[in-house]
Amino acid sequence: MSYIDGFIAAVLKTNKDKYLEHAKSTAVVFKEYGAVNVVETWEDEVPDGEVTSFPMAVKKQPDEAIVFSWIVWPSKEVRDSGWQKVMEDPRMQPDENPMPFDGKRLIYGGFNTLLNV
Numbered sequence: 001m002s003y004i005d006g007f008i009a010a011v012l013k014t015n016k017d018k019y020l021e022h023a024k025s026t027a028v029v030f031k032e033y034g035a036v037n038v039v040e041t042w043e044d045e046v047p048d049g050e051v052t053s054f055p056m057a058v059k060k061q062p063d064e065a066i067v068f069s070w071i072v073w074p075s076k077e078v079r080d081s082g083w084q085k086v087m088e089d090p091r092m093q094p095d096e097n098p099m100p101f102d103g104k105r106l107i108y109g110g111f112n113t114l115l116n117v
Contacts, residue, residue: 001113002036003076005083008054008107010064011100016042018100019067029091030071033082037072058105067101079110 011019020040027038043066046054054066073079086092 001116003073003079004111004113005071005073005079006109006111007067007069008058009067009069009101009103010055010058010060010105011067013063013065015100016065022097022100023069025097026092029086029089030082033085033089034078035071035073035082039070039072041068043067057107076110076112 023038023040027035027040030038043054046066048055054060054068058066060066071079073082090096
């Protein structure tokens with residue numbers, strides 16, 4: 001089964017176009033190194049929670065929107081090899097391609113697929 005990297009971040013609403021351009025350029029790199037699919041989504045209905053929520057998890061500010069993204073890899077082995085190459089690629093360096101959001105509030109994790117129907 002495939003392996004998934006998932007991300008949640010808060011992005012200034014005024015940076016939506018910058019974020020999309022950043023996402024497009026990084027997707028090219030991820031796919032070059034083995035990713036099958038890269039999905040980027042922009043908040044539409046993301047409620048505040050009482051105990052936990054996407055907004056609470058990333059300490060969302062009123063002028064920010066939540067992005068929920070994932071990368072699909074054919075396997076964990078391809079992902080591990082691909083990530084190493086992605087991190088070494090000059091196109092992914094902060095001076096070449098700065099993140100248009102606060103990376104310290106990015107939530108990230110790798111996941112084994114249980115079901116894909």
